[in-house]
Amino acid sequence: MTSIKGVGALAALLATAILGVACGSTPTTSTSCSKTFNVGLVTDVGKLSDKSFNANAWQGVQDAVNDSSLCVKAKVIESNQPTDYQKNMQLFIDQKYDMVVTVGFLLGDDTLAVAKANPTVKFAIVDYAYDKPPANLTGLVFREDQAGFLAGIVAGKMTKSGTIGGVYGLDIPPVHKYRVGYENGAKYANAAIKTLGVYQPPSGAKSFNDPDWGKQQATAMFGQGADIVFGAGGNTGNGALLAAVQANKLCVGVDVDQYVSYPDADKCLVTSAEKHIAFSVKTAITDMVKNTWPSSGLLTFDATNAGVGISPFHTYDSQVPADVKAMVADALKKLADGSLKTGYTG
Amino acid sequence: MSRALRQRLFAAVFIPVISVASGFVVAGLAVVVTGSDPIAAFTALFQGAFTNPRAFPETLVAMIPYIFLGLAVALGFRAGLFNIGAEGQFYLGAIFGVLAGNSLHGVPGIVQIPLALAFGMLGGFIWAAVPGLLKARFGAHEVITTIMLNYIAFQLTDFLINKGPMSDKHSTAPRTPFIDPGAQLPIIISGTRLHLGLILALLAVPIVWFLVQRTTIGFRIRMVGFSQGAARAAGISVAWTLVITMGISGALAGLAGADEILGVSHYMPSSFSVGYGFDSIAVALLARSNPWAILPSAFLFGAMRNGAAFMQFQTQVSSDLISIVQAIVIMFVAAPVMVRWIFRLREVPVGGIQITQRETAGVTRET
Numbered sequence: 253m254t255s256i257k258g259v260g261a262l263a264a265l266l267a268t269a270i271l272g273v274a275c276g277s278t279p280t281t282s283t284s285c286s287k288t289f290n291v292g293l294v295t296d297v298g299k300l301s302d303k304s305f306n307a308n309a310w311q312g313v314q315d316a317v318n319d320s321s322l323c324v325k326a327k328v329i330e331s332n333q334p335t336d337y338q339k340n341m342q343l344f345i346d347q348k349y350d351m352v353v354t355v356g357f358l359l360g361d362d363t364l365a366v367a368k369a370n371p372t373v374k375f376a377i378v379d380y381a382y383d384k385p386p387a388n389l390t391g392l393v394f395r396e397d398q399a400g401f402l403a404g405i406v407a408g409k410m411t412k413s414g415t416i417g418g419v420y421g422l423d424i425p426p427v428h429k430y431r432v433g434y435e436n437g438a439k440y441a442n443a444a445i446k447t448l449g450v451y452q453p454p455s456g457a458k459s460f461n462d463p464d465w466g467k468q469q470a471t472a473m474f475g476q477g478a479d480i481v482f483g484a485g486g487n488t489g490n491g492a493l494l495a496a497v498q499a500n501k502l503c504v505g506v507d508v509d510q511y512v513s514y515p516d517a518d519k520c521l522v523t524s525a526e527k528h529i530a531f532s533v534k535t536a537i538t539d540m541v542k543n544t545w546p547s548s549g550l551l552t553f554d555a556t557n558a559g560v561g562i563s564p565f566h567t568y569d570s571q572v573p574a575d576v577k578a579m580v581a582d583a584l585k586k587l588a589d590g591s592l593k594t595g596y597t598g
Numbered sequence: 599m600s601r602a603l604r605q606r607l608f609a610a611v612f613i614p615v616i617s618v619a620s621g622f623v624v625a626g627l628a629v630v631v632t633g634s635d636p637i638a639a640f641t642a643l644f645q646g647a648f649t650n651p652r653a654f655p656e657t658l659v660a661m662i663p664y665i666f667l668g669l670a671v672a673l674g675f676r677a678g679l680f681n682i683g684a685e686g687q688f689y690l691g692a693i694f695g696v697l698a699g700n701s702l703h704g705v706p707g708i709v710q711i712p713l714a715l716a717f718g719m720l721g722g723f724i725w726a727a728v729p730g731l732l733k734a735r736f737g738a739h740e741v742i743t744t745i746m747l748n749y750i751a752f753q754l755t756d757f758l759i760n761k762g763p764m765s766d767k768h769s770t771a772p773r774t775p776f777i778d779p780g781a782q783l784p785i786i787i788s789g790t791r792l793h794l795g796l797i798l799a800l801l802a803v804p805i806v807w808f809l810v811q812r813t814t815i816g817f818r819i820r821m822v823g824f825s826q827g828a829a830r831a832a833g834i835s836v837a838w839t840l841v842i843t844m845g846i847s848g849a850l851a852g853l854a855g856a857d858e859i860l861g862v863s864h865y866m867p868s869s870f871s872v873g874y875g876f877d878s879i880a881v882a883l884l885a886r887s888n889p890w891a892i893l894p895s896a897f898l899f900g901a902m903r904n905g906a907a908f909m910q911f912q913t914q915v916s917s918d919l920i921s922i923v924q925a926i927v928i929m930f931v932a933a934p935v936m937v938r939w940i941f942r943l944r945e946v947p948v949g950g951i952q953i954t955q956r957e958t959a960g961v962t963r964e965t
Contacts, residue, residue, distance in 0.1 A: 292911075297869050297872065327910075327911050327914065328910070328914065329907050329910050329911050329917070330910060330916065330917055330918075332872050332903075332906070332917060333869070333870070333871055333872045334863065334867040334869065334870060335858070335862050335863050336907065338791075339656060339791075339904075339907065340907050342652065343646075343650075343907055343908060343911060344911075346650065346651045346652060347911070357770050357771050358771050358772075358867070360769070360770065360771055361769070361771065361773075380770075424770075454761045459760060459761055
């Protein structure tokens with residue numbers, strides 16, 4: 253009976269697949285490392301394919317792995333749902349990992365809980381800060397105002413109409429910092445500039461996630477003479493970028509290089525005010541390896557440590573004059589040495 | 599072996615086993631295409647589901663909502679209803695569970711826990727009874743109405759959690775406040791997350807079986823599922839039966855949601871579940887709507903969901919691979935005729951394709 257044969261073959265295949273052989277571990281490439289440090293990354297539900305925070309954090313982990321002086325090995329687990337966060341961190345701990353990196357405020361509570369329960373393991377969380385965390389946990393935060401300031405210089409120099417716009421997410425500290433920096437940066441570059449800006453009012457589920465609203469606001473600003481818009485508020489900000497594409501205006505992205513993360517906006521995107529997430533993660537890993545773990549529970553990334561900046565100009569590279577590029581570089585240096593302030597105060 | 603018995607065995611055992619095996623083979627091919635080793639991946643999946651520290655209890659934790667939700671969907675199938683809205687009812691149960699879980703301070707857990715679970719059932723009941731009513735009264739197809747109510751459930755809970763009245767004002771993350779410590783379901787194995795919900799889920803299986811097989815309501819449900827015309831001729835109120843079936847189905851889904859809050863997360867985050875309710879359609883199909891068979895089916899899905907993380911850890915194959923396995927399983931289970939054709943099995947039942955939809959839902963086995 254042929255039917256039995258078919259079933260039997262399949263069953264055999266399945267048995268091999270399930271029982272298998274217990275040699276699943278990956279080969280090690282230890283060179284001169286006396287000790288190898290294992291680092292695990294747990295993403296939020298956005299997963300690695302977000303081309304944004306998760307993807308950049310994983311890049312930072314891989315940068316650490318590729319730096320042979322650190323002797324780091326790393327794995328990633330993508331979270332399918334919020335109840336996976338603690339479980340996935342625990343999986344790394346059960347596998348005797350030295351450090352766990354988590355991404356974003358969605359993991360804030362769970363990272364704190366697991367860190368408290370496992371004082372011998374180091375934890376770092378991207379773009380989140382705690383009030384008095386345990387010694388093994390550090391937040392990685394960014395000076396958004398400085399990134400905004402640098403992007404503001406570009407906007408202030410690139411505008412032809414002398415009016416620039418900004419569509420922002422909710423009026424919370426990181427967003428407020430971006431706005432203050434952006435507007436002051438534009439004024440620094442061009443004292444006569446006129447700035448338009450609007451925060452999204454609290455909108456329930458649509459907070460940071462209302463591209464239609466963002467698009468309307470940006471379009472209204474174009475009507476008032478703006479010819480470049482800064483979209484700083486998740487999907488709400490992305491809506492502003494789309495409006496710029498449609499209206500043939502310029503735009504500035506936020507957080508990560510949106511030329512990569514949001515190709516829909518490539519046509520208008522001059523640059524993005526960027527948090528160097530990969531760099532921050534690599535820094536935290538380095539601190540763990542070199543035993544220079546921050547005692548404050550906080551690592552701040554700013555102009556002094558190349559933790560913030562602006563993204564490459566990509567297709568606009570030839571249109572951004574050399575003196576603008578020089579001004580950005582000069583401002584970055586001055587922000588670092590403290591001779592230039594963004595105007596953001598506490 | 600009699601022909602009837604063979605057919606029964608074939609439907610209950612061969613089809614599910616072959617479907618699952620085929621799912622793994624196809625997923626294995628996908629692993630090969632992405633340049634990884636399927637044997638290593640599935641070995642890790644097995645280790646992550648069973649043999650690693652905490653793995654087995656975690657598989658049971660993941661199995662709990664699948665049992666409740668699988669029963670919910672299966673019950674609908676028995677009345678010929680496709681409750682695609684289990685995911686939305688799951689959300690409603692969770693938000694109702696949170697509501698009762700953090701608004702009754704000082705009430706002892708022995709009172710608050712059952713109350714919160716009952717509240718969750720109420721949320722799911724309401725959310726499912728509406729499509730039941732729409733179907734009974736206006737003939738609106740439940741597949742469409744339950745899918746649409748899913749979206750409303752997602753957006754409604756998202757609003758409540760994000761900046762709405764149920765958001766935790768002290769947290770930057772979009773979530774509700776934690777439930778009262780007393781409202782948490784007790785852990786039954788210390789050092790793990792395995793909670794009392796497992797016992798509740800295991801109890802739900804015989805209860806649903808009894809409901810379907812040994813009660814008047816159950817008889818009406820089966821009768822309506824077998825033939826609405828015959829049921830009507832026998833004096834059964836089809837409309838009432840549809841509403842009550844959807845309601846009970848939703849209550850089970852809501853119980854799953856409240857249980858997940860009280861037992862595992864202790865608060866409700868946004869994007870609370872990614873597909874438990876949808877997976878459960880597969881759980882019910884694989885079990886052919888038999889309440890007892892929900893157990894192995896839910897166990898399999900719990901194991902796959904739990905083991906996926908270690909599979910990714912070990913081989914860095916994306917945990918999304920499990921979705922491929924599940925999808926293939928559903929396709930095969932939903933098309934027993936296709937299975938027979940691919941594997942050259944004979945005994946296509948009388949009526950052929952026409953009866954497969956009912957057969958899929960396990961309805962024709964009724965006598």
